[in-house]
Amino acid sequence: MAKTKLTAISGFPEFLPPEQILFAKVLDIIREGYELYGFSPIETPAVERKEVLTSKGGNEKEIYALSRLAAGEGENPNTELALHFDLTVPLARYVAMHKNKLTFPFRRYQIQKVWRGERSQAGRSREFYQCDIDVIGRGSLSLLTDAEIPSIIYQIFRRMKIGPFVIRINNRKILQGYFQSLGIQADQIDGITRIIDKLEKMGTEKVVSELTNKTALEKATAQQMIDFLGNELKTDDMLTQLNSMSQINEQFSQGVKELASVVEGIRNFRVPEASFKIDLSVARGLDYYTGTVYETVLVEHPGIGSICSGGRYDDLASFFTNEKLPGVGLSIGVTRLVSQLIEDGLLKKGAATVAQVLVASMDENRTSDYLRMGTELRNAGIPTEVYLEKARIGNQLKYADKKGFKIAIIAGENEFSENTVQIKDLITGEPIVCPLTDMVQQVKKSLSAQESKL
Amino acid sequence: MAKTKLTAISGFPEFLPPEQILFAKVLDIIREGYELYGFSPIETPAVERKEVLTSKGGNEKEIYALSRLAAGEGENPNTELALHFDLTVPLARYVAMHKNKLTFPFRRYQIQKVWRGERSQAGRSREFYQCDIDVIGRGSLSLLTDAEIPSIIYQIFRRMKIGPFVIRINNRKILQGYFQSLGIQADQIDGITRIIDKLEKMGTEKVVSELTNKTALEKATAQQMIDFLGNELKTDDMLTQLNSMSQINEQFSQGVKELASVVEGIRNFRVPEASFKIDLSVARGLDYYTGTVYETVLVEHPGIGSICSGGRYDDLASFFTNEKLPGVGLSIGVTRLVSQLIEDGLLKKGAATVAQVLVASMDENRTSDYLRMGTELRNAGIPTEVYLEKARIGNQLKYADKKGFKIAIIAGENEFSENTVQIKDLITGEPIVCPLTDMVQQVKKSLSAQESKL
Structure with a gap:
């Protein structure tokens, strides 16, 4: 066609x-x-x-x-x-x-x-x-x-x-x-x-x-x-x-x-x-x-x-x-x-997403956990996307980078076995590992640290 | 015409x-x-x-x-x-x-x-x-x-x-x-x-x-x-x-x-x-x-x-x-x-204004003070209108009522001489007189009291 x-x-x-x-x-x-x-x-x-x-x-x-682009007969x-x-x-x-x-x-x-x-x-x-x-x-x-x-x-x-x-x-x-x-x-x-x-x-x-x-x-x-x-x-x-x-x-x-x-x-x-x-x-x-x-x-x-x-x-x-x-x-x-x-450079274009956090998907069997993390962050008012496709973590981080996310949440077998989560600051590149229960607080802390540097 | x-x-x-x-x-x-x-x-x-x-x-x-409603010749x-x-x-x-x-x-x-x-x-x-x-x-x-x-x-x-x-x-x-x-x-x-x-x-x-x-x-x-x-x-x-x-x-x-x-x-x-x-x-x-x-x-x-x-x-x-x-x-x-x-009554129409506070104008010689009050309230993030026309206080309160303001600020000779201000709750009708310096705090208190009653 x-x-x-x-x-x-x-x-x-x-x-x-x-x-x-x-x-x-x-x-x-x-x-x-x-x-x-x-x-x-x-x-x-x-x-x-x-x-x-x-x-x-x-x-x-x-x-x-x-x-009217195409009026009826007699119209x-x-x-x-x-x-x-x-x-x-x-x-x-x-x-x-x-x-x-x-x-x-x-x-x-x-x-x-x-x-x-x-x-x-x-x-x-x-x-x-x-x-x-x-x-x-x-x-x-x-x-x-x-x-x-x-x-x-x-x-x-x-x-x-x-x-x-x-x-x-x-x-x-x-x-x-x-x-x-x-x-x-x-x-x-x-x-x-x-x-x-x-x-x-x-x-x-x-x-x-x-x-x-x-x-x-x-x-x-x-x-x-x-x-x-x-x-x-x-x-x-x-x-x-x-x-x-x-x-x-x-x-x-x-x-x-x-x-x-x-x-x-x-x-x-x-x-x-x-x-x-x-x-x-x-x-x-x-x-x-x-x-x-x-x-x-x-x-x-x-x-x-x-x-x-x-x-x-x-x-x-x-x-x-x-x-x-x-x-x-x-x-x-x-x-x-x-x-x-x-x-004229007086306003700077920023990210291609309004979301601040990307929850990466490391393990298909843990989808339910990733979705729950997303829900927790959203319930705290933090715009969050959960990566829903199948892709290697490297490609997911590239996606995060292209779109301009500020933080990635990464959890694989190690993290889950220890009830922790990795919070990766995508601007400094620095990862912080913290207890899963502290995730929302730590994300807020990292976001406000980023803002204070602007 | x-x-x-x-x-x-x-x-x-x-x-x-x-x-x-x-x-x-x-x-x-x-x-x-x-x-x-x-x-x-x-x-x-x-x-x-x-x-x-x-x-x-x-x-x-x-x-x-x-x-084009009226194209030029040949167009x-x-x-x-x-x-x-x-x-x-x-x-x-x-x-x-x-x-x-x-x-x-x-x-x-x-x-x-x-x-x-x-x-x-x-x-x-x-x-x-x-x-x-x-x-x-x-x-x-x-x-x-x-x-x-x-x-x-x-x-x-x-x-x-x-x-x-x-x-x-x-x-x-x-x-x-x-x-x-x-x-x-x-x-x-x-x-x-x-x-x-x-x-x-x-x-x-x-x-x-x-x-x-x-x-x-x-x-x-x-x-x-x-x-x-x-x-x-x-x-x-x-x-x-x-x-x-x-x-x-x-x-x-x-x-x-x-x-x-x-x-x-x-x-x-x-x-x-x-x-x-x-x-x-x-x-x-x-x-x-x-x-x-x-x-x-x-x-x-x-x-x-x-x-x-x-x-x-x-x-x-x-x-x-x-x-x-x-x-x-x-x-x-x-x-x-x-x-x-x-x-169907599932959403209720509210006020005809997005402003919450109306600063009334009691005395033309005090315009500067009324405007300053408005500025203070706005600086605290409270949408505020200062009444700028000449009108009796009764008509100003009617205006506030028609538009659905929540609070009126009233200050005349008495209030100015005592460095106070009257904060009138337009829903309960109750007036509170407080020191001018407490105005913003008192307005916030009154607004949140109104909200908690909804």
Whole structure:
């Protein structure tokens, strides 16, 4: 029979076990971090109605629609459904639809795959995980919530141990007020903001030239704008300068007030000064942010770009309900993040198994004993595999080594006759012989000795 | 602006937070159970190439294909991709594709959504989670692996605390040998097996009548078959009877030997006698099982049907590789399971928040103190929300009650002036006033007191 051809599908990443185990650990850290702050999980279907996904317009090309592969006679193969491209539109639909069953402020996290039908490019996935949190108020939402988000980021990325990072904070009202003061029309602001957002990637010169080419800005104004947005003052000096400019207009002054209040909150949340800063060039391309915006970068690995981003929006669900639902949220694009952290050596791939102990099988007549040892270790909460095939002990140890087990339990005729067991540390290679009754304790001791050496 | 209409999409279930939190807990129990036995996670993309999904044929109607919602000019909106309808075909593709980078026996679990484009019926989802484990050998795989699966089932469902259950075990070789002995042609066996599989749902009479109508079987033979398959002997008596029939043919005798060996293994894995039994009527509709098959039912809730099922197959990936890859696996259809367990009152929905403690905000000037309390509790690993809005304490306690917090921390002028804090048990309603420095300890004490009362 002809075999079906197997090749990777570009843009749809798939990990081998060592990467997958690491990826699962990162997801656990994020999930625990979100839950520690009282964000509760929700999950929405992978699909929404097409009209829900397109209610904002502009991204139809990215969206994958579903059709029945082989519809029956007289059936329409097309469905009304399409895969979600982010978790914000589904959240808006969820909150609008269930709002009378939810308690506000509604605090949820959502860790799910999203799909984007882009042509695949290097580093661009068409399927990836997003880890989002959002707090949604009914009518209003305290600015303290904007300050809470950086403390969640801080806590999560500290626990990931990927080196120093800085959460860059800005407020879109400051940008918009400033732009207005330069005589820029309201309908140009979004376009300019999107260009500004590339400042770090493209550098000042290119951004100035793109600004003068693509907008009506003169070069001097563009340069002045970049000088203002790119300035690198310390937090309090920045706030002093912004305050001194408050007369620019109402919008600007409101943004400065909000930013100052968010900074005060961040300090109250005990985020260290070194982990956050005001950066006026952070604009976020997405036009639904209306106030605070965030981006986070790794200090020693700026090339990775922003590892998470988010912000405040006036109204989550205006396409679905007349009720005002302001919110603030954050998204971690974790598939790309983990791939890059592995590539840059910031996260180390480990074992190909989640089990720590392999019970080797030396003697077929002792199967019952080996299985009992496995059960005892599992009952003590230690992930354990019993080797169930027939193989020489050398091959079993090779298997243990390839998969990355930490300890092997070995018992043959000698051990059984003396009621002992050999506990082999697979990292140091050292064997310890102990009474069978001490097996679980000794395994725990050896595992924690290994951990303390890491 | 006209609002987009919002209604649920039939067949795509979506939980509110209390159900979602419960669902996540069940997934955690399953995941931990799999990992305890050394099964490691893998994840495959939600999509595969159409030709991979259809390589076995027969289920095209169920498959959702992807197309670009709005392809550019000259672009073909159709893609080569479709959503997976189970996790076995993706596993087969994964193992065949990566086999030289995997270590065998390959033990993986996979917890992912699958999609089936069926017309929606009551209780039938078009999107749901499957939790699968499989062990894949290269060339061969020990029968002990077949015995390990029931011990995993036993351990997981015991921890779920959903009442007594029985793992029903059979071997398809016994069925096939027996059918052959009745003169049933090989090409009829799958059809008959599928009818037999309905025995429990439809009862003897209907199955006999379906067998005589849809196959060439005479009524007497059909009745004799059902009597044999439906007999309710104890495990050892069943094995004795099956052994005494071993002369039937080679196929039958081979099946009996395997079954006896699997039963011995299950006992060695310490699965209690009450939790498993031989049931000759378990056939599993799917034609890829070739040996051991399993189904599990809740003793006191037979209406729920099988809560997990699986079996042994000779060759996982014959469509993709010439290499022989025998395996044994198990699948839990957890979306339907959890919905039914909630409906039948076997799992109780709990709080709408994962946080245990709510720090109330009594005095705006003390925000910094409230936030510090939250940080202290989180640093001790206690999921905590600080109430960030302005609201009267009564409304804050209503919020705590609605969401299901367990403890509220209350501190106003009195408490601050005395360096104390009020810890209110939201289940008993009892307040405890303690020194601020003892807050974390007292919260832990109150939480564990609550737990011990459950």
